[in-house]
Amino acid sequence: MNPLLERLHRYPFERLADLLAGVRPPADRYHIPMSIGEPKHQPPAFVGQALTSALDTLGTYPVAAGLAELREAMGDWLTRRFGLTAGSVDPDSMILPVNGTREGLFSFVQAAVDSTAGRLVMMPNPFYQIYEGAAILAGAEPCYLNTTAENDFLPDLDAVGDAEWQRCAVLFLCSPGNPTGAVMDEAYLRRAIELADRHDFIIASDECYADIYLDEDRPPTGLLQACHAVGREDYRRCVVFHSLSKRSSVPGLRSGFVAGDAAIIGSYRLYRTYHGCAVPLATQRASIPAWQDEAHVGTSRRLFQQKFDAVMPLLEGALDAHRPPAAFYLWARTPVEPETFTRRLFAEQHVTVLPGSYLSRVTRDGDPGADRIRISLVASVDECVAAAQRIRELCATL
């Protein structure tokens, strides 16, 4: 088998299962899962209806490029959401549907990296672990850029030396960030674009939380928007990843897309033809109305805002947690070592969270996840409130 498989790290949730193995939570407390980033809001009924009314497509092979109507709906959404020039994202040459961004992020790196050239794939640390696994299996070396409170949870691009940038094939950005919720502004994204031009690498911007933000008046900026701001309407060296999983609470649908530089998307389409990961036609049909509708997204976003409003005051004085600008996570410091905290919270309160170090790597500048946990506010408002009260209860005993 491919020896690179041995270099993959265990997935965070396997490590969590080991940590909690054998622990018996109190039977009189129902379980509140806050470890997985799986939105639990009601999926929109019209998406389910579109899916079932497309079952007549099961007899037809989908093609890698996807349905023209779907790519058009995605392009229209990008244009509306990020204020792009209408028509600047050509749905035929600049957009490809993927089976959720997880699959897209992974396969993109396989297509983008020259595995014979000793290349780096740069990524934030902590991170979504697919970036790292994709880099390893593509024969590249992952390079971790720590995000800490000191750098506002954004990778310090100016701390990377020229020699490293020269080896960089792909820079992963994640904004809004998982697990920190940090958002990159236009100036930050423009700096990344300058570096990509100078050192000839691709920016892969994972924006799957773009529609989950806590201030209605401040939707997070996207990479294509930063391109637009500098008149770079060919989106050269830039690709963005978007998903319906968080936006429409349909993580089981497996639907997202990649968009940007036509030359990069063209090569990636060729790769996908061989990889055989075309999105099923029923999924594509169900995705069209989801990208066209904003009402259900606003309803879901307001629920996330309500959770933060309710939970933050309860956690004050218990955990060192700050309200992030976006996404649905709290990246909190714990009063005792995070694995101990996680185990006790499960054992005594039947609440599951994730130790931060399961999402991060130790670097020469330290481990940015070492003293934190990630709390996902994905359950109902009432359950999130109950969980915050239970966290308070535990903290009072520490």
Ligand SMILES: Cc1ncc(COP(=O)(O)O)c(C=O)c1O
């Ligand atoms: C940062 C980030 N990127 C990508 C994904 C994958 O999302 P999906 O494959 O459902 O689109 C996730 C899921 O949790 C995520 O947190």
